[in-house]
Amino acid sequence: xxxxxxxxxxxxxxxxxxRLLIWAIPAxxxxxxxxxxxxxxxxxxxxxxxEALAAEASAEPGLVARVESLYNDIYLYRQPDGNYMLSFxxxxxxxxxxxxxxxxxxxxxxxxTQSMTVGLAYADKLDxxxxxxxxxxRTAWYLHKSVPDLDxxxxxxxxxxxxxxxxxxxxxxxxxxxxEIRDGRVHLASHDDTYDLILVxxxxxxxxxxxxxxxxxxxxIGERLRPGGVVVQNVExxxxxxxxxxxxxxxxxxxxxxxxxxxxxxxxxxxxxxxPDDVLRERARARxxxxxxxxxxxxxxxxxxxxxxxxxxxxxxxxxxxxxxxxAVERHNRKQT
Amino acid sequence: xxxxxTRTPTAPAAPLHRRLAVxxxxxxxxxxxVVTLGFVTLGFEMVxxxxxxxxxxxxxxxxxxxxxxxxxxxxxxxFLGGIVADRMPGFGLAAAIxxxxxxxxxxxxxxxxxxxxxxxxxxxxxxxxxxxxxxxxCFPPLVxxxxxxxxxxxxxxxxxxxxxxxxxxxxxxxxxGNITGILVTTFFLIPSMGTRTIxxxxxxxxxxxxxxxxxxxxxSPAPIRD
Numbered sequence: 001x002x003x004x005x006x007x008x009x010x011x012x013x014x015x016x017x018x019r020l021l022i023w024a025i026p027a028x029x030x031x032x033x034x035x036x037x038x039x040x041x042x043x044x045x046x047x048x049x050x051e052a053l054a055a056e057a058s059a060e061p062g063l064v065a066r067v068e069s070l071y072n073d074i075y076l077y078r079q080p081d082g083n084y085m086l087s088f089x090x091x092x093x094x095x096x097x098x099x100x101x102x103x104x105x106x107x108x109x110x111x112x113t114q115s116m117t118v119g120l121a122y123a124d125k126l127d128x129x130x131x132x133x134x135x136x137x138r139t140a141w142y143l144h145k146s147v148p149d150l151d152x153x154x155x156x157x158x159x160x161x162x163x164x165x166x167x168x169x170x171x172x173x174x175x176x177x178x179x180e181i182r183d184g185r186v187h188l189a190s191h192d193d194t195y196d197l198i199l200v201x202x203x204x205x206x207x208x209x210x211x212x213x214x215x216x217x218x219x220x221i222g223e224r225l226r227p228g229g230v231v232v233q234n235v236e237x238x239x240x241x242x243x244x245x246x247x248x249x250x251x252x253x254x255x256x257x258x259x260x261x262x263x264x265x266x267x268x269x270x271x272x273x274x275x276p277d278d279v280l281r282e283r284a285r286a287r288x289x290x291x292x293x294x295x296x297x298x299x300x301x302x303x304x305x306x307x308x309x310x311x312x313x314x315x316x317x318x319x320x321x322x323x324x325x326x327x328a329v330e331r332h333n334r335k336q337t
Numbered sequence: 338x339x340x341x342x343t344r345t346p347t348a349p350a351a352p353l354h355r356r357l358a359v360x361x362x363x364x365x366x367x368x369x370x371v372v373t374l375g376f377v378t379l380g381f382e383m384v385x386x387x388x389x390x391x392x393x394x395x396x397x398x399x400x401x402x403x404x405x406x407x408x409x410x411x412x413x414x415x416f417l418g419g420i421v422a423d424r425m426p427g428f429g430l431a432a433a434i435x436x437x438x439x440x441x442x443x444x445x446x447x448x449x450x451x452x453x454x455x456x457x458x459x460x461x462x463x464x465x466x467x468x469x470x471x472x473x474x475c476f477p478p479l480v481x482x483x484x485x486x487x488x489x490x491x492x493x494x495x496x497x498x499x500x501x502x503x504x505x506x507x508x509x510x511x512x513x514g515n516i517t518g519i520l521v522t523t524f525f526l527i528p529s530m531g532t533r534t535i536x537x538x539x540x541x542x543x544x545x546x547x548x549x550x551x552x553x554x555x556x557s558p559a560p561i562r563d
Binding site: 070071157182183184185186190204209210211214216217317318319320322324325 | 387390391392393394395396397449463527528529530531532533534
């Protein structure tokens with residue numbers, strides 16, 4: 001009551017330090033955001049920027065470019081023999097993805113990539129083909145250049161991988177060769193395009209992304225194959241994942257054939273009537289004569305073999321596909337010839 | 338020279354467990370819930386990644402979507418849980434949280450039999466479909482599970498001067514549950530059984546745990562001091 005009569009209560013003075021703090025916090029946030037925006041705006045083109053990183057790390061012999069992409073740490077080396085080597089991984093764990101001869105676009109220095117071309121003998125027609133996992137683009141480019149009328153679609157998840165393939169290896173979109181930057185399964189599921197030949201060679205470091213190694217994925221591949229079409233899959237055979245991969249592909253396709261890839265195994269799978277060996281040989285001879293493949297299709301067919309695998313293995317599904325676990329378990333007491 | 342400190346004799350403070358709002362039994366139940374619900378929360382995040390990857394790929398966008406929706410669900414859950422916990426503090430609310438979360442996980446189990454793809458097909462645009470499906474799978478259960486965190490503080494806190502110790506301890510215990518949920522789900526559960534089996538397993542656990550909370554609610558119907 002007394003206060004109301006005479007002594008007016010004065011609002012206490014705000015502490016100047018507190019006032020400073022109130023302004024300082026939003027100022028720091030705004031300045032930080034501005035600094036990040038400026039860095040993003042003035043950042044040089046990505047590959048060039050990463051080349052600068054490589055230049056800094058020039059202590060590493062042969063390193064041409066190092067790119068930190070959304071998905072991988074990518075290292076590009078120039079080997080003493082002149083070939084490029086593309087690898088993914090961290091400082092101590094790098095996995096070779098591709099070896100590329102920049103002076104010869106039809107050279108396939110990695111043995112299994114030659115075996116991947118066996119699909120050319122199996123496919124009923126050679127009008128349209130796709131690859132899931134471009135990598136260095138060697139196999140895709142070989143097929144594109146060897147069969148000029150083939151409509152080829154390369155599907156690659158990582159835009160930086162595709163950019164390196166373009167810049168250093170000359171693998172780029174052109175007439176009859178399209179490059180789609182997207183997850184392979186998502187692309188196939190969202191397009192109705194069909195193919196005579198689909199190659200699957202998608203790895204992230206040592207692992208196959210699990211959704212590209214399930215029964216549902218191979219059933220989708222089957223739906224995207226034209227009558228007489230085939231899928232060709234590269235598989236690394238030293239772990240339990242190999243048995244699961246074979247069981248999974250077998251669950252989705254009527255027929256499987258295996259081709260030796262020196263450290264890898266190439267699996268060919270297709271539906272419909274089984275292709276007898278004489279039909280395959282005749283088709284290979286005709287196509288070899290027509291296209292003059294660098295790697296003779298008949299010689300590639302000679303790489304066929306029957307690997308030992310556990311036929312009791314259950315196929316992988318979208319619901320249950322422990323690819324990382326299976327990849328970690330070595331296959332003991334089994335050998336490929 | 339020896340300094341002589343003068344000590345004022347005071348009555349020894351009661352240990353923390355005697356200052357809680359509930360007895361030792363219900364307190365153990367709350368702590369167990371905090372660990373196991375933390376386990377289920379981020380264990381289910383790993384399961385969600387396996388549900389969404391076949392539909393949208395394993396790219397960084399899928400992960401960013403899942404993580405952001407999980408955190409958004411927890412954010413909403415913490416906020417709602419704080420309000421509801423003040424109005425209805427008790428084990429009855431804990432039971433309700435668990436039963437609703439379990440019911441939604443059962444719905445996810447049913448949706449992953451093919452219904453989710455049908456819903457996604459109706460959405461235009463890949464990123465929009467990714468967010469919609471991430472929202473459908475992750476958001477509701479995470480909101481509900483997130484509600485338990487403020488409730489757990491409300492259930493245990495008896496003395497306001499212990500608020501820091503109790504809330505900090507419960508957050509740490511919850512984070513421990515999160516860590517074990519991620520690791521055990523990734524390294525043991527996913528390689529051992531299907532994602533749908535894990536989902537239904539989490540739902541069954543939540544139902545069983547909800548029954549325990551119902552019993553606790555019946556035994557100590559109004560344990561909370563104001």
